[in-house]
Amino acid sequence: MKALVLEAVNTAPVFKEVETPSPKAGEVLIKIEAAALNHRDIYISQGLYPNIKIPVIPGSDGAGTVIELGADVSAKWLNKPVIINPNNNWGQNPAVQDKKYHILGMPTNGTLCEYLCVKADRLVEKPEHLSFVQAAALPLAGLTAYRSLFTKAGLKKGERLLVSGIGGGVALMGFQMAMAIDAEVWVTSGANEKIDLAVSLGAVGGINYKTENWHKELEKKANGGFDVILDSAGGEGFQYFLDLANPAARIVFYGGTCGSFKVNPQKMFWKQLSMFGSTMGDDNDFCLMIEFINKYKIEPFVKETWALSEGAEAFKHMDEGQQFGKIVLLP
Numbered sequence: 001m002k003a004l005v006l007e008a009v010n011t012a013p014v015f016k017e018v019e020t021p022s023p024k025a026g027e028v029l030i031k032i033e034a035a036a037l038n039h040r041d042i043y044i045s046q047g048l049y050p051n052i053k054i055p056v057i058p059g060s061d062g063a064g065t066v067i068e069l070g071a072d073v074s075a076k077w078l079n080k081p082v083i084i085n086p087n088n089n090w091g092q093n094p095a096v097q098d099k100k101y102h103i104l105g106m107p108t109n110g111t112l113c114e115y116l117c118v119k120a121d122r123l124v125e126k127p128e129h130l131s132f133v134q135a136a137a138l139p140l141a142g143l144t145a146y147r148s149l150f151t152k153a154g155l156k157k158g159e160r161l162l163v164s165g166i167g168g169g170v171a172l173m174g175f176q177m178a179m180a181i182d183a184e185v186w187v188t189s190g191a192n193e194k195i196d197l198a199v200s201l202g203a204v205g206g207i208n209y210k211t212e213n214w215h216k217e218l219e220k221k222a223n224g225g226f227d228v229i230l231d232s233a234g235g236e237g238f239q240y241f242l243d244l245a246n247p248a249a250r251i252v253f254y255g256g257t258c259g260s261f262k263v264n265p266q267k268m269f270w271k272q273l274s275m276f277g278s279t280m281g282d283d284n285d286f287c288l289m290i291e292f293i294n295k296y297k298i299e300p301f302v303k304e305t306w307a308l309s310e311g312a313e314a315f316k317h318m319d320e321g322q323q324f325g326k327i328v329l330l331p
């Protein structure tokens, strides 16, 4: 089969012929119809991820059709369109993942290929309202956004939410989920066109985080603060979320693209703020996320599809941050 293989860090992944895997007991073989990129794949290719093991086929997000069953797998899966839960070994504690936890695509081979074997308990039927391309865009971003917004921050209808860096895959999924429950959503971005796009999709407004005193401008525009703030950037700008937070607000973050941040303790305790770090989600979160997507008929926003053979270009494009939503690769 053909696959994108990362052969060394700080090099582009190579599109090449590799051996097609065979399902072991408890596993199925999936013909991948579509696979999506996450920033994680870029970090892995740049060596910015712990316990890197190469060569590896990256990719945590995929949707496809089950074409072969290993021993002890229910016949109901054969020929089913599925999406893959990228969690492995979360463990028993819903609050935190086990030490053995790992995400599909590192250290085990992932979805950027034509055929993939996974355990049958990682399969979820593809929601009928989604194409394979849309379904591939869902797992990692959908799970991270769902746990951050609902399991952790408890976002409710009518609350004011600020989503920072709306061009990001998780950010945009969070935005779509919040819109579905009728939260009032505001956004930030480093690109004015992305703010305009978010507004055309239902955001109330936004601000470019490269503007001087962007937080003051945003507070003026929004005529007040926010009940929940969703962020993956961290860095210098994070401290201003404490100014933008309403009393008793919840700030939730799942990434640190711009590095460490400062927190003013007086602002935190006086306003009775809560801060949550969030990573992926357990299998229960994954099921709840799929239920949510089915209930509200959410269609993940896919900006671009690329051929798997163009994967190296797609990695570069994502690294440059030009995307709005997910980049999907087609084998």
Ligand SMILES: NC(=O)c1ccc[n+]([C@@H]2O[C@H](COP(=O)([O-])OP(=O)(O)OC[C@H]3O[C@@H](n4cnc5c(N)ncnc54)[C@H](OP(=O)(O)O)[C@@H]3O)[C@@H](O)[C@H]2O)c1
Pocket (backbone or CB within 6 Å): 038, 039, 040, 043, 140, 141, 144, 164, 165, 166, 167, 168, 169, 170, 171, 188, 189, 190, 191, 194, 209, 232, 233, 235, 237, 254, 255, 256, 257, 258, 278, 279, 280, 318, 321, 323, 325
């Ligand atoms: N903990 C977890 O489970 C988990 C899961 C998924 C991702 N992550 C992490 O979360 C981060 C985003 O991942 P992703 O896959 O969504 O990446 P992505 O699709 O590449 O999005 C990155 C986005 O970050 C935004 N950004 C950059 N600088 C910013 C700043 N100074 N302030 C606000 N936003 C800024 C940009 O938004 P604009 O384009 O709008 O400027 C960019 O589009 C990565 O660090 C990733 O490792 C963690």
